[in-house]
Amino acid sequence: MRRVPCEEGKVAKLPTSPNQTNPLWRAFACIASGLLLACLASAVSAQSPPGETRTFLWTVLSPTATVHLLGSVHVATRDLYPLDPRIESAFQRAHTLVLETSLDPASQVQAGQKMASAGTYPAGDSIDLHLDREVLELLQQRLKRSGASFDQMRAYRPWLVGVILSLAEMQRWGYHPGLGIDTYFARKAQDRKRIVALETLDEQVALFSGMSDTVQESMLKEALTKMDELGELMKKAQSAWRTGDAKAIDALMVAPMRRDYPEVFQRLFVARNRRMASAVDGYLRTTGEYFVVVGSGHLIGPEGILDLLQAKGYVPVQQ
Template sequence: MMDLKRSIRSMRLASSLRRAATGVAALAGWLSLSAVPAQAQMQTDFSQIEATPALWHIGDEDSDIYIFGTFHILPAELDWQSETVTDAFAASDILMLEADVHSPEAQQTMQALIPQLAFNPPGVTLTSLLDADGQALLAEMAPRLGASVAMLEPMRPWFAQIVLTLGQMQQLGFDPNAGVELVLLSARHEGMTMDYFETAEEQLGFLAGMSETAQVEGLVEGLREMDRLPQELDDMVLAWARGDMDAVNSLFLEQMRDEAPEAYQAIIVQRNHNWVPQIIERLEGEGDYFIAVGAGHLPGEEGVIALLQAQGYSVTRQ
C-alpha cells in the first residue's frame, strides 16, 4: 500500500495528465475504442449555452494579432463561434497554432514519433509495470471505456492513460473533430496561411519524458478517479465557453501549479515563455494573425497575456 506522501503525489500526477489529455486530442485517432454506454453523463446541455469564449488583441501600425484560448476536444453540440471570434478570424491572414499535428506531413511525423515515445520496448508490457492491485484495477476499468488490457499492453503508462481518458471523453459526447483547432482549420479562407509555435515532438516530449514511476502512479490513480472526470470536464468547458478566465485559471491551473509544480512548469510555464518572444517577433513584422492555443496558457501571472503585458505591450480583451 502506498504511504500518504506517495498517494498524494500520484493523485497530483493523475490530475495533471487528465488535463493534459484535453490538449493532445490529435492522439485520439491512433486508437478507436469500442462504443460502450457512458458510466456517467455530463450535467450541462451544451446546445443551450450561448458561448462567449475569451479573445484578446495586440497590434501596431502594420499588424493585428488576435489571441484565442481554445479547448482541443469539445462536446459536438456546443456552438462556440461567437460573432467576435468569427469577425477576428475573418480579418486575419495567418492562423497560428501550438503545433502542426493535422497535416499529412505531420501525420507522417506522428507515425514515427508514437512508436518511439508511446510504446514500450520489446518484451515490456503495461501490466508488467503494475503491481497486482494496479493490474486488477486496469482489468476492471478498461472494458468500461471500450478498451481491453490486451490492446493497452504495448503502451507506456502515460499513453495508456491518455487513450483511456480520451475514450471516456468521447463516451461523454466529446468529439475531437469538434475541437477548436480542427474547426478553425476547416474554416480558413482562401489565402490564409499557417504558422506554429512548436513541433509535435516537442509537444509530446513533456509526457514521454516523465519517469516510469511517475507514469505508473499517474495511470493507476487516474483509473481510481475515473468517475470524477465528467464533473471536471463539465466545469472546465462551461468556464471556457463563458470566457470566465478566473474560473479557467482555477480549474485548469491552480491545482497543477500548487500540487504538481514540475508538470506545471513543463506543460504551461516553459511553453508560455517560449511562445511570447515568437508573438513579439510577429508583431514587429507585418501580418494579421489569429493565434489559437489552449485556454490554460492564457490566464494567470505566468500566462501569455500577463507575460506580454509585463513587457509593456497593451493586450486588450475583445
Template sequence: MIRTFGAALSAIALCLGLPACAEQPAKAPAAAAPNDADPALWVVKHKDTTVYLFGTIHVLKPGLTWFDEAVKTAFDRSDEVKLEIVMPDPATMQGLVQATGVAAPGTPPLTQRLPAAKRAAFTRAVTDLGLPADALDRYKPWLAATQLSVAPLSKLGYDSTNGPEEVITAAAKQAHKPLTGLETPEQQLGFFGSLSDAAQLQFLESTVDELPSLPKQMAAMVDEWARGDPDALAREMNDELKSSPEVAKVLLTDRNARWATWIKQRMARPGTVFIAVGAGHLAGPDSVQAYLAKMGVKAERVRY
C-alpha cells in the same frame, strides 16, 4: 494529486491522432437548437501589428456556437493562423506515437509497474473502453494516461469535429490563410516523453483516480470556456498541476513562456495573426499573457 485530465486535454490534439484502440461508439445526436458561447479572446497591438489570442476546448458537443461575433471578426481580420500544432495525416501520427509512446523491449508490463493498490482500477479503466486488460501494457505511462483521458469522451457526446481546431483549420484553408503550428507533433509528443518515469507513473495513477469524475469535470470546463471565465478555467485545468512541479513546468509554464517569446518577436513585423491554443494556456498566473506582461507586452481582453 495531479488533476491530469486538464493536462491531457490541453494537448488533446495529439491524442486525437492516436490510432483507435477500440471500436468507437455511435456519436451523440446533434443538439436540437444551438447554444451561444462567448469564449475569451485577447488582443495584443503595437503600431501595425496585431495578435489575437483565442483559447480553445479541443472537443465539444454539437450545437454550441462560438465561431461568430468577436472571434469570427478577429479571424477574418487576420493574415495568418497559428495553432498549437497542425496535425499530420493519421499514418504519420501513428508512426510518431509508435516511436515515442511505446515502451522499449524488455520493459515490464505497465500494469506491473503500477502500485499494487492501483492495478485493479487501471485494468477496469482499460476494459471499460472495450479493450483487453493488457491492451495498454506496452505503452509508456504518459501515453496510457492520455489515452484513458481522451477515449471516453466520444461516449459522452464530445467530438473533435465540433472543436475549434478543426473549425479554424477548415476556415483557414477555405480562406487561403497560412496555417502553421507553434509546435510540431514531434515536439508535443516529446514533451510528454521527456517527463521522468516517476512523473509519468504519477500522471497515470492520478488519471485513473480521476476517471469517475471525468463527465462532471469536462462539463464544468466547457461551461467555463463558453462563459468566457478564464479564472474558473484556470482553477479547473491548471491549479492542481502545481502538485507536480515537473509536469507543470514541462506541459504548461515552459510552453507558455516559449509562445510568449514567439509573440514578442512577431510583434516586430507588421500583420495580423490569429493564435488558437488550449484555453488552459491563457488562464491563471502562469498564462501566456502573464509571460507577455513580464516582457512589457500587454494583452487586452476583447469584450463582446
C-alpha cells in the same frame, strides 16, 4: 448535457490503435494530472471591457501589428458552435493562423505514428512491470468496465494508456477531438490563410516521452481514480470557456497541476508559455494581423502568455 448512449456502468469502447487518439494527446497532461480537482485560482490581470459578455479571446496591439489570442478547447461538443461573432470576425481579418502544432491530415498521421512509437515499450517490456499493485488493479478494473482486455494495453506506457482511456470517456459524453477549436480553425484556414505552427510534432511528443516512470504512474493513478468525474468536469470547462471565465478555466485545468506537479507544470506549461509569448512578441514587431490559437491553459494565470506579454509592456484586452 445529453450523454452519448452507452451500456450502463461501462465506458465507451476503447480505441484499438493509438493512431486514433492523436488529436487528443496534447491535452493529456491536464486530464491526467488533476484536471478533476477543485481549487481556487487567481484571476487573469489582463483588461476586459466592463459590463460586457466576454469571450476567451484577447487582442494585443503594437504600432504595426495586431495579434488575436484565442484559448482553445481541444475536445468539444457540437453545441459549442456557432462561435461568438467577435471570434469569427477576428479570424476573418487575420492573414495568418498560428496553431500549437500542425493539424493538416498528413501531419496528424505522422503524429499518430510518432505517438505510438514513443508510447510503446520495446519488446520484452510491458506496463505491468512499471506500475505498483494498486495502480495496476485500478487499470484492470477500468479496462474490465470498458469490455477491453489488459493485453490490449500491456505494451503501452502509462501516459499513452491515459490518453486512450480519457478519450474513450470523453467520447462517451459527446466530446470529440474533431470538434476542438483548433481543429475548427485549421479547417477554415485551409487554402485561405497562411498557417504557422509554434511547435513541432517531435517537441510535443517529447513532452510526454520524457516523463519519468514515477510521474507517469502518479498521473495515470489520478486519472483512473477521477475518470468517472471527467464528463461533468468537461461540461464545466466548456461552459466557462463559452463565457470567457478565465478564473474558472485556471481552477479546473491548470491550478491543480501547478499545485500538485510543479516540476511537470514547469515543463508542460511555463517553459512552453515563455516560448509562445516570445513568438507572439515577434509577431507584434512585424506588420499585419495574426490569429493565434493555443490551449486555454497556456494563456491564463501566473506565467501564462497574457501575463508574460504584460511584462513586456503589452496590454491584452479581453473581447
